[in-house]
Amino acid sequence: MKRRADIVIRDAMLIDGTGSDATRGDLAVVGDRIVAMGELKDWAGAREIDAEGLAVAPGFVDVHTHDDRAVLATDMTAKLSQGVTTVVSGNCGISLGPVPGLRDVVPPLDLIAEGRGDLFATFADYLAALDARVPPVNVAALTGHTTLRLATMDRLDRAATAAECGEMRRLLAEALEAGSIGLSTGLYYQPANAASTAEVIAVAEPLARYNGIYATHMRDEADLIRDAMEEAFEIGRASDSPVVISHHKVTDPKNYGRTRETLPVIAERAREQPVTLDVYPYAASSTVLEARRAASVDRIMITWSKARPDLAGRMLADIADEMGVSREDAVARLQPAGAVYFTMDEDDVQRVLKFPLSMIGSDGLPHDIRPHPRLWGTFPRVLGHYARDVGLFGLEEAVRRMTALPAARFGLKGRGRLAEGAFADLVVFDPATVLDRADYADPVQLSAGIKEVFVNGRTAWTGAAPGEERAGRVLRNHDLAPKDFESFAA
Structure with a gap:
């Protein structure tokens, strides 16, 4: 009789989060926790994920x-x-x-x-x-x-x-x-x-x-x-x-x-x-658009402006030239506003x-x-x-x-590592293709190579869209572990 899990991820590159070398294996999830890792031939999942060629890491x-x-x-x-x-x-x-x-x-x-x-x-x-x-x-x-x-x-x-x-x-x-x-x-x-x-x-x-x-x-x-x-x-x-x-x-x-x-x-x-x-x-x-930086920074791109929302994405120097005013005066006309410096x-x-x-x-x-x-x-x-x-x-x-x-x-207790008993915050990604696509010209773009994301054992991202169920939690101070500044010391 096989042991039952909600999710079993098969044949993945398991990256545990500690910096240790990745290992090849399976990972099982029951509820909001990782319950087993390694060679899990005696486990069966209500959902089985073939992760050959993919990595699994803590969220x-x-x-x-x-x-x-x-x-x-x-x-x-x-x-x-x-x-x-x-x-x-x-x-x-x-x-x-x-x-x-x-x-x-x-x-x-x-x-x-x-x-x-x-x-x-x-x-x-x-x-x-x-x-x-x-x-x-x-x-x-x-x-x-x-x-x-x-x-x-x-x-x-x-x-x-x-x-x-x-x-x-x-x-x-x-x-x-x-x-x-x-x-x-x-x-x-x-x-x-x-x-x-x-x-x-x-x-x-x-x-x-x-x-x-x-x-x-x-x-x-x-x-x-x-x-x-x-x-x-x-x-x-x-x-x-x-x-x-x-x-x-x-x-x-x-x-x-x-x-x-x-x-x-x-x-x-x-x-x-x-x-x-x-x-x-x-x-x-x-951050916010500031007059004090307008003259000293050569390249400033407007990210939003309440006064002129149509100018988001434009360079401040070009806007000032079109308005026929100094950069400082252009900043005043755009306020409140934000910018990339x-x-x-x-x-x-x-x-x-x-x-x-x-x-x-x-x-x-x-x-x-x-x-x-x-x-x-x-x-x-x-x-x-x-x-x-x-x-x-x-x-x-x-x-x-x-x-x-x-x-x-x-002090995020039970998070940040792949380990039995840890919360099932997981990301499945392709190490060969993972890459950012967002850039300054087109900043709202999905990245490549992120295949699936789980939050507390629930599907949160399917590779193209969010999951149907919101599963995050508020991590309150009194629920956290003592802060660890000894591990990973300089």
């Missing part, structure tokens, strides 16, 4: 997203079609809550919220809405410092008072109690740039009590990047919390090559305190990707009219372009950056 973890509203409002095709089964939202200081009372949405919060109606009075309300809707992917959510400032301060162009820091601290503690996994900052952006280091430390105090993460879009990623890094490390030490440096990069031509300087510093600090980073595999960034060097991108502590995060903006291609292509680009074609690292190492490494760093 990918996108550690840096702005999917806060997308997990409520969309089918998450952009992520499921890449093999992503878990997203970390609430990055760069912006989350959809907590915002008690009526508050206007300010940039960069407008990247994820169209208006007041998208905001939640408490973080518990946001997570409850996710539970009720059932997200297509698993969601672990950070609380944004900028959102806390918006909720408590009458003006955002100054440092918070002691009383305001106390109120932000209270709101953060409530959010962590409800299930937030930590605090994020976007100190680069104007609504938070006026915040002092002392303010962030004061607000971050509850993190240690809740095993929370501190993730930061640092104050500077150009000339003053070393100062910004030291500030991030100081906040982590003072709050006794792990530090995640968001989308690590150096920008502007005069700083090209400085990752040779920054990465050794991160490696050194990681031996002294819990520190890690994420990176996206592109040499261009994307071509300000990075490919050698730096590859150097950060190759760094052993680097996790993969898309940083995609799902509500842009013409988004940066990273929204649709990040994970297949790492697997196909950088691992297979460029040879930056092996396939197993590429998968590690997307699975076991982030699962350890964020």
Whole structure:
């Protein structure tokens, strides 16, 4: 008598997520768990999948997203079609809550919220809405410092008072109690740039009590990047919390090559305190359209504009020429708006990707009219372009950056590895053909080679369309494992 499973995947290249060499074998799933791996001749599945020539890996973890509203409002095709089964939202200081009372949405919060109606009075309300809707992917959510400032301060162009820091601290503690996994900052952006280091430390105090993460879009990623890094490390030490440096990069031509300087510093600090980073595999960034960068960045592409939605996908220089105005004046006419900034060097991108502590995060903006291609292509680009074609690292190492490494760093218990008893978050892909198709000219394109994706044992992606059932879960702070910064040390 054969043992019964819901799904048996046969004759696959099993990549377990740890960086170990792939093995050939079968994998069985019952309910939401992997129940057996190896040669499973004595197992029969209600559904049997022939995976000859294909790889099976743990579902990918996108550690840096702005999917806060997308997990409520969309089918998450952009992520499921890449093999992503878990997203970390609430990055760069912006989350959809907590915002008690009526508050206007300010940039960069407008990247994820169209208006007041998208905001939640408490973080518990946001997570409850996710539970009720059932997200297509698993969601672990950070609380944004900028959102806390918006909720408590009458003006955002100054440092918070002691009383305001106390109120932000209270709101953060409530959010962590409800299930937030930590605090994020976007100190680069104007609504938070006026915040002092002392303010962030004061607000971050509850993190240690809740095993929370501190993730930061640092104050500077150009000339003053070393100062910004030291500030991030100081906040982590003072709050006794792990530090995640968001989308690590150096920008502007005069700083090209400085990752040779920054990465050794991160490696050194990681031996002294819990520190890690994420990176996206592109040499261009994307965020709100800013006048202060209009004159200094040569190539800027508009991704959305409330005033002129017809100009999405056009270059700012061409728009300014047609309008007969300066770039700064063109920016003013397009506001509010978003843009792609071509300000990075490919050698730096590859150097950060190759760094052993680097996790993969898309940083995609799902509500842009013409988004940066990273929204649709990040994970297949790492697997196909950088691992297979460029040879930056092996396939197993590429998968590690997307699975076991982030699962350890964020405490995603039972996820990120192929192992008996682990959650059946799985991606079936073709190592020979997997590749991103999204580009700057046509950014909304399905990647090649992703055959099937399972979230908690349910079919979430069929190779051409999402599954019929939403099977994601909210991964609350108190359900997570302790953060592991010892494994995969630098």
